[in-house]
Amino acid sequence: MWLSPVLLLLCLSGSLSLTGPSSVTGTLGGCLSVPCQYEEGYQRHNKYWCRGEFGVTCEKIVETKGEENEERSGRVSIRDHADNFTFIVTMENLTTDDAGSYWCRIQRTWFPDPFVQVNVSVSAGSSALVAVSNAVSGPLRGSLTVQCRYEPGWETYSKWWCQGAQWKDCHILVRTDGSEREEKGHHVSIKDNQKSRTFTVTMEELRWNNADTYWCGIERSGTDLGVEVKVTIDPVTVQCHYGPGWETYVKSWCPDADLNSCTILVQTTGSELKKNRLSINQKKHTFSMTIWGE
Known part of the structure; x- marks a missing residue:
């Protein structure tokens, strides 16, 4: 009996492309954080944050030095997390002048720098309640935490976490009872630390549909206090390695438990392709599929 050769694939997870x-x-x-994800191979490149209407002429504010150490310039800091292919920019003590057009960029020598534009807005909000970061992200099936701080006098008030574009009619997922006892909902919990006047929300078992607008809130007579928090889910890359001899064969990606019945979403036409969500690196004998959502 003749048996066809078997191609064994080793699959790993990571991040691909420059996105934010x-x-x-x-x-x-208050402050905000901007996570920018990049493709494998840029770990040792300098990453930087600049401001301007156009990426090619933007003014550099802060830059890494090819390492994971935090670099700071005034109220702005940047730190590379090479293991996650992500660098994070944090802006603190926000003023109205901070609103504008910014860019996450990666420095290259012979080619144009990869970039992604980020528009920063600064709202008056309520000084009684601020989010430590107004933009947070977490890995698929992983977890993330959000911290919100409040002024003295609100310690015994009920705190809540809700989901929806408008905080006045968003869906409350979990709330405290005015004490420091941790309260749990479906894959979400909230705990108030009245000594530090900070309550922490933890979201677990993250799914693609968890990416949305959320709100930290404090319940009070009349209109509740609320502050917006944007939640995103990190893109995921499945990287498959193959042995010598398979370079010119067609590679494909299809999600299903049964190889014989799965529907192919994207495939190569042979030796080279970087299109849509599938890319090939022939020298390393790999092809990668980036997943951005369901």
């Missing part, structure tokens, strides 16, 4: 949120909003006097 198109817009983020911070509260006057």
Whole structure:
């Protein structure tokens, strides 16, 4: 009996391409964070954050030095997390002058720098309640935390976390009872630390549909206090390795438990392709599929 050769694939997870949120909003006097993800191979490249209407002429604010150490310039810092192919920019003590057009960029020598534009807005908000970061992200099936701080006097008030574009009619997922006891909902929990006047929300078992607008809130007579938080899910790359001799064969990606019945979403036409969500690196004998959502 003749048996066809078997191609064994080793699959790993990571991030691919340079991406980031198109817009983020911070509260006057607060801070915000911008996560930008990049493709494998850029770990040792300098990453930087610049401001301007156009990426090619933007003014550089802060830059990494090819390492994971935090670099700071005034109220702005940047740190590379090479293991996650992500660098994070943090802007603190926000003012109205901070609103504008910014760019995440990666420095290259012989080719144009990869970039992604991020529009920053600064709202008056309520000084009584601010989010430590107005934009957070987490890995698929992983977790993330959000911290919100409040002024003295609100310690025994009920705090809540809700989902929806408008905080006045968003869906409350979990809330405290005015104490420091942790309260749990479906894959989400909230705990108030009244000594530090900070309550922490933890989202677990993250799914693609968890990416949305959320709100930290404090319940009070009349209109509740609320501050916006944008939640995104990190893109995921499945990287498959193959042995010598398979370079010119067609590679494909299809999601299903049964190889014989799965529907192919994208495939190569032979030796080279970088299109849509599938890319090939012939020297490393790999092809990668980036997943951005369901």
